Amino acid sequence: MKNMDNRKYVIALMVLLVSLIFTVRLFYMQVIDDKWKDRAAEISENKVITQPARGVVYDRNNEKLISNVVYYDLRVVPNQARNIDSVSLVKLLDISMEEYVKKMNAARKYSKRKPSDLVTQIPPDEFSLIAPELYKYPGVFEIERTLRVYPKKCGAHVLGYMNEVNANDIEKNNYYKSGDFIGRMGIERYYEEVLRGQRGVKYYLQNAIGVETERYENGKYDTLAVQGKSITLGLDWELQAYGERLMQNKLGCVVAIEPSSGEILAMVSSPAYDPNLLVGRRLGENYSILEKDTLLPLFNRAASATYPPGSTFKLIMALVALQEGVITPESSFPCNKGLVGCHNHPTAGSVSDAVKMSCNPYFYAITKRIIHQGKSPNGFKDAAIGQDIWHDYVESFGIGTDLHVDFPGLSRGFVPNTAFYNDLYNQFGWQFETIYSNSIGQGEVLVTSIEMANVVAIIANRGYYYYPHFIREIEGQKAPEIYHQKNYTKVDSQWFAPIVDGMWRVVHEPNGTGSRARLDSIAVCGKTGTAENFKRINGVNHQMTDHSIFSAFAPMDKPQIAIYVYLENSGFGGTWAAPLASLMIEKYITGEISDTTKENRILNANLIPDASDILPPKQPKKRNR
């Protein structure tokens, strides 16, 4: 047997070899390779996010415009829900069997032991019907989540809405994680970071079925959630809601500003919709319905539409002419319809008269004097100099500039300057006669309704403005400093008196174009506008029914409200926009409406353009009132 003795070494060697392999393997797994540590964390640790309550939004009278309400998500743990009665569950949850099967398959694929969403965002009233039945379905349970509610059911365009973040949001801001909600438009978007607060994180250890068992490291790495801040807006919800009511069955917008502060009192875009439509699990469905609507209810006309200002623009022309000294308040020009179309009215003997009667040739004449001041003997060069003077004046009224409005998605108007026309007609290839339409608010000039409401506020203030803004307070703190500074136009305040006088006469004198805006108790100052417009249909420009416009402020001496009303394709400014503006003014100042006939006329009017609003083709001819 001697020869077999060496075999003990073979056996001992096998033992040592196995031990060596184990040691190397263990050293690799436990010390070198981090893969298993990550894997263990993934398996055993759970991060629970505490979402802070989002800030509440109040209006100027401390009424809640946006608050939070508890919704419910139903979640399911596939392993525990193996034997549930799916037919009755589907019925209870009001979903289709296909959807249920799809969700369950996805849940199983994700994890059999961890919960997945089954139905999300069930409103409390629906959940109260589901809750008593849930005990029949083991593995199905609810978790709470707060969603937005808009108790006043108005101001959708102002307030915006929220939905889930997309890949783009996550990339842009690493705060957001898949499944988070983010403010999408309006105030919800602009004040997203103020309203949302800061989420908190708690780390737990979880067991094999995903139930939390204890705090990780006694909460050493946990962070507390910071509540979102509440904000107060300058908006007056009653005025906003009333505006939306008046604007029903009309296209267009209304912007109202408090001249003494620049706070936006109302911003109506029509058609509007109930902001609560874009909350909860019907969000996607409702959104696509709104999106497909040809009247574009999701489009915020007040903030994003640029329109020709029509005759409301004449106010600026008069102020610029006075400031430049090319006319005096008493200057008179004949109503020469050969220059530009007009309606029949007596000759304007003063600026005030011209405003009152909205005389087109008068403003043609004064704008020509602004553009052609004789600074160069060459008419073309003269126009080039004058146009830039004019441009700078108009921009000093905020048109086409950054008004620092605390609102996303704002458009700017357009004020053409010399360079623009040089591009269009070559240098020195144009003069006033080429571009005269601007003088009556047609032509190349474009405005947004916020800009024009601000122009009215400037006139109400006789020469200055605050940047229009929504914010009033952020949790007791005043609005940012930028909204407390006065901005002056290039027109001295002394020149505003004749214009204001003319605006008063527009409403109150027999020949005034805006007499429908008259209120017995309040001195309303206004200016009508009627803008020609064209629509391209099948490649051909068709003239449409004019836009009906009115700018106004009231009362004449301590103005409380400046308003701009723009009704698309509704006709003469004095017919629809003026009375609508006066109703808004009365509602805001007195809180009630004295003339219900006037109110009913507006409420019952359906001014949504249809085929009949496409006028028969004709030579474009400027007429403006």
Add this chain to the structure above:
Amino acid sequence: MRNQNDSSFADLDWSMVIIYFLLVGLGITNIYSSVYDPEHPALFDQITQHGKQITWLGISLFLGITIMFLETSFIKKYAYWFYWVTIVLLVAVLFTPPVNGARAWFGIGAFGIQPAEFAKIGVALALAKYLSTTDHLRSRGLQIKFSLLPGITFTRMPLPALLMLIIPALLILAQPDAGTFIIFTSFILVLYREGYAGNILLFLIIAVIIAVITLVVADSSFMIPGLKIKLSGKTGIVLSLVTLSIIFYFLIRSVVLPRNRPPLYRALIGSLIVAVIFVNFIEIGYSKILMSHQKERIDLVLGKIDDPDGKGYNINRAKAAIGSGGFFGKGYMKATLANENQGHVPMQSTDFIFCTWSEEWGFIGSFSLVLIYTFLLIKMIVIAERQRSDFTRIFAYCVTGIFFYHFMINVGMAIGLAPVIGIPLPFFSYGGSSMMSFSILYFILLKLDAERKVVLQ
């Protein structure tokens, strides 16, 4: 002759006693941590596994001390009796109602007994007695000759010894308990040490290597570089074997004297044929005969499938637990995966006990435990080799083989080097039967070793 009592303890190997209590003590504290229940915090609480394990330890110690006071001759004399008793128990257990799909348990109240655990003792004793009392290498009548290949005579195997192994192994397989069945192959080590199965061990190692390669490439195919011919993995192996044989042919031709060459050529051709048949056998067995779940276990170890939350759940969690222990571990009672309350690692107090230990004590702990077992196994070989009694030496190798297999498969399984086979880690895993059977083996070995000098007198 010296007093029996004196001799029992005079030459007792106290280092073995220390290792015994060290492993059992670590085992119980580890079980305590792995199944800790705040409602039953007491160490001796009989509802808990650690409480029960202490009871089993008490019973095992009682048995161990009893063994120490037995006469060595008694153990030798009744070796076959032990064997037949365990065979009867193995047959009887097949008529009990199945628990978890296997008829492996005799239930006694809350405690259960697995006769398969005790069969190892019976076989070890019987094998030691048989091999030590007969000069088998000369009694041709009872041998079978392995000469599968022309040119190579494997060896002669004593038929009764083989039957002694095969009968209980088959009874255990009938339960079914594949884990314990595999332990019976550990007795090949004993046969090897005793002069049998010399080439079988080598043959087995080569066979395992070829089998693993075959399984890895079984479902795959590859392209020969430069040629547009697609070959299956199996063809690739066969081509490699042929290439290897050609290399050996040239080696033989250049090194070996011409007159010695023919038998080597025959051996080479024979080996090649057997190897090719073996590859086909494995490939067909794997793809046609094995059940899908058996294939999955093999695929998981080979890394062919990765399904951490499904089929690979157990092994994935076990590896995560061990790997997350790091160098220093998470600390005692701080396992977040291999813990009853967290429940990520299955059977963390029995088959996967190594996970709790390694997670809580890190590499320091796992390496120490590997060292302790390595020391124990080497110590057992030393003990075996210092015997002058054949019976004791053979028995010691049986114990060594059993412990070695348990250690190799249990730890190998937890770290993903062996398929998941449910067998306990000696003295460490919770379980009464294994505790008792390991203790009995251990104490018989101690007793026999303590009398190594008595035998001479």
